[in-house]
Structures are given as structure tokens and as C-alpha cells.
């Protein structure tokens with residue numbers, strides 16, 4: 272059945288790939304985004320696609336964006352720790368302060384499903400080898416703390432007519448129409464191809480990753496899942512959990528770059544998220560590997576799609592926020 276979907280942050284790294292997939296599935300899509308990292312030419316125009324350049328903190332824009340909407344993906348965010356920390360007040364205003372209004376207004380205006388992009392960083396560092404959704408949250412940063420607090424707010428609004436679900440994604444990797452090159456697999460691949468060396472901080476830490484196509488597929492399955500199975504639930508969504516050194520070796524294999532620079536790091540966070548719950552509930556299982564993401568990204572570089580990939584701030588959220596928003 273065709274839905275009328277609002278994607279906040281739809282012009283971001285994940286949203287820019289999710290939106291065309293939703294359109295392909297026959298849905299109508301409204302993107303509400305400030306378009307920080309790209310402009311409206313990101314998308315092929317379509318009568319089923321509406322683009323709203325606006326800020327999720329603007330209550331009037333939220334209300335007008337929600338007219339006739341059936342489902343919401345809420346992705347808009349200052350989306351990593353370092354860019355959040357540059358201006359914690361700005362980060363809080365976008366990632367937390369406006370959240371309850373968006374949820375309550377969505378419910379009031381008859382939206383039936385609200386899917387929230389949280390983060391697997393809400394767990395902090397866990398000793399246990401398999402991090403499942405029922406474990407306590409020990410967020411180490413404000414970015415993660417507010418992600419966790421939003422999950423709680425969202426669940427307050429759960430009802431039979433308003434299905435709510437939070438997703439805790441692993442770090443996303445691979446190519447997108449709006450490329451991020453500040454996430455681990457993409458950083459290592461960019462440096463190997465364009466700098467001739469692979470720089471690793473630490474190496475033993477395990478980091479969960481998910482290919483961007485699998486990420487979009489998980490969201491689509493949540494959109495289509497029976498409400499009673501997912502309402503009020505929280506799901507991890509990850510693909511492979513590999514030590515950073517193993518990712519570097521895969522980058523070396525795919526790119527042919529042999530120079531590995533190993534540097535010490537204070538960031539020894541190491542964790543492995545379990546994605547069994549989402550598989551058992553809705554049958555989602557990641558299909559693509561970290562190596563696939565490296566191969567796919569290499570092809571974007573080979574096709575010259577990522578110009579100035581070591582210097583253009585649009586690829587690096589922290590540089591963009593620092594240069595353009597502060």
C-alpha cells in the first residue's frame with residue numbers, strides 16, 4: 272500500500288539513499304532538511320517527491336510538513352560526537368529539545384508510524400561480547416545521551432494508532448549520493464586511495480558497521496512490518512563487527528595500498544552489537560559485507576564522483592559544522 276512519508280534529514284548520508292528507495296517502492300516522500308551538505312539537485316525530480324528546505328526546530332514548518340503524512344523517519348540530527356561537541360547547545364537544540372514537539376505533533380496529526388534513528392553508541396563500552404537491546408545504557412557523550420533520552424520520549428507516545436520504534440544502527444559505510452567520509456570504513460578507504468596510506472588509531476577495537484544498502488533495507492522492513500510486532504520496540508541494526516585492524520587489511524586488499532600507519536589512541540571503545548532481535552522480529556539480516564562497502568566506495572572514487580575528497584568540508588560533518596554553522 273502506498274504511504275505518504277516524511278523523512279527529516281532526508282538529504283543526509285542515509286536519507287539520500289533511503290528516499291529514492293522509498294520512491295521506488297511506490298510511496299510519496301517529503302524531505303524536510305536544512306540541506307547543509309548538498310542542495311536540492313541531490314534528487315531526481317519526481318511528482319511523488321516534495322522537498323522542504325527548513326529546520327526541524329521551527330514548529331510551523333513541522334506542522335505544515337506533517338499534513339497528510341502517514342509515516343515518519345526521523346533522521347535529522349547533528350550526527351556525530353565531534354560535531355555535537357563543537358557547540359553542545361546547538362546540538363541539544365536539534366537532537367533533543369525539539370524532539371518531543373515533533374513526536375507529539377506527528378501523533379496529533381494522525382501519523383500512524385514513527386521510526387527514529389537512535390545510535391548503537393547509547394551503550395557506551397560493554398565488557399559483554401554481545402550487546403543486546405536489554406542491556407543498560409551508559410552513553411559516554413552528550414550525542415549518545417540525547418539519543419537515549421529521545422528513545423524514552425518516543426515510547427511515551429506509543430498507542431494502538433501510533434506505532435513507535437527506535438533503531439540503534441551500527442556505523443554506516445559505503446557510498447551515498449550525499450557522501451560522508453568521516454565514518455571509519457569510509458575514512459580508511461578515502462585515505463588509502465587518495466593519500467596512499469592507511470592510518471589506523473589503535474586497531475584491536477571492534478567496531479560494528481552496516482552497509483548503507485542494508486541500513487535502508489532495515490528501515491524499509493520496519494516501515495512494512497506488522498505494527499504489533501514492532502510497536503514500542505528498540506532494535507539494533509548491524510552487519511559485521513570487525514576490529515579496526517581487520518577493516519584496514521580489507522581496505523589494503525581492495526585498494527592495493529600496503530602502507531599501514533598505526534598510531535596510538537585514547538579511544539579504546541570496543542563493542543559488538545547483536546542484531547538477532549531485529550532478525551527474529553522482522554527477518555532483517557544484513558546482506559552486504561564491509562568489504563562490499565570498500566569495493567563500492569572505490570568504484571565511486573574510480574568514477575570521479577567524490578571530488579576533493581580529502582579537503583571539501585561537505586564530506587566531514589565536524590569540518591562543515593565548524594566552518595559553516597559556528
Ligand SMILES: NC(=O)c1ccc[n+]([C@@H]2O[C@H](COP(=O)([O-])OP(=O)(O)OC[C@H]3O[C@@H](n4cnc5c(N)ncnc54)[C@H](O)[C@@H]3O)[C@@H](O)[C@H]2O)c1
Pocket residue numbers: 279280281282283284285286303304305306307308325326327328345346347348349350351365388389390391439440441442443444449451454588
Ligand atoms: N551514519 C551513521 O553511521 C549513523 C550511525 C548511527 C546512527 N545514525 C543516525 O542516523 C541519522 C542519519 O545519519 P546520517 O549519517 O545520514 O547523518 P547526516 O549528518 O549525513 O544527515 C543529517 C541530515 O540532517 C540535516 N539536519 C541537521 N540539522 C537539521 C535541522 N535542524 N533541521 C533540518 N535538517 C537538519 C542535515 O542537513 C543532514 O542532511 C542520524 O540521526 C544519525 O544520528 C547514523
